[in-house]
Amino acid sequence: MISRKGKDLLIQNLFLFFASISILVLFLIMAFLFKEGLPIIEVVSPLRFLFGKSWYPTYEPPEFGILPLIMGSVAVTLGAITIAIPLGVATAIYLSEVANLRVKELLKPVIELLAGVPSVVYGFFGLVVVAPWIQDLFDLPTGLTALTASIMLGIMASPTVISISEDALSSVPISYREASLALGTTKWHTAISVTVPAALSGICTACILGMARAIEETMTVLMVAGGAAIIPTTLLQPVRPMTANIIAEMGEAVHGSEHFHALFAIAVVLFFITLALNLLADYISHRFKETGSATL
DSSP states (O other): OOOHHHHHHHHHHHHHHHHHHHHHHHHHHHHHHHHHHGGGGGTSOHHHHHHOSOEETTSSSOEEOOHHHHHHHHHHHHHHHHHHHHHHHHHHHIIIIISOHHHHHHHHHHHHHHHTSOHHHHHHHIIIIIHHHHHHHHTOSOSOSHHHHHHHHHHHHHHHHHHHHHHHHHTSOHHHHHHHHHTTOOHHHHIIIIIHHHTHHHHHHHHHHHHHHHHHOOHHHHHHSBOOOSOOSSTTSOBOOHHHHHHHHTTTSOTTSHHHHHHHHHHHHHHHHHHHHHHHHHHHHHHHHHHHHHHO
16 A cells, blocks of 8 residues: 555656656757757848848748738737737626626636637638628728737637636735725725736736737638738738748748748747747736735
């Protein structure tokens, strides 16, 4: 018979093993990205690659400037968070502070279910419903624009923002609310002035993770963003985000060619952007926790 201490040690080592496997797989993926992406610096300098304004990989000589792709990703991501953050935080406040238990038990699973809908479904909806509506509304030659992609990504990122923000609001001790209400404030004033500031760490983390969700999306932006590798001046122009460019051209690139390595180099740039967003979320989370604990 294994003792209780032996069982605990076995489970601990089992969890350590699976965690180590996850870290190893992540490291191997990262090593593969760098192995396939770094050779592009032999063809074009990093600055020219990042800030070049022309992406023509099949020209002679080819041009590998990804600034239009970066700006396309930035445009649709900023448009998406403009929709997702107000909608997500407001919905989270409603679920946590206003909705009764029956409504909360109904809406919370539905919202979490929306987060699991395949991105191709959102893309198809944007292609057949949102894009024609945008085209008619603004009298455009095509409805496949950065605005269409922003709307769809905003809808897709909202469940992430709602779920994490609601969890953060629900984790605020009930004593904070009771103390505020005991002073004669309203429930709405308590939510805005007490509960939200106390949960600001989790809310900010939710917003940044929602932004990461938007900038990493591939299939939806491939279907509805328009696919034009240009630097956008408005959201009513077609764009080609980095993720869409990779998936659209990887099948055409010859293995080992300059074009092939350039696409992997774009993936490396995306890797660093995602890493920066996650580090920012972690920093803000810890910073607000320290500030909040000191204030409260």
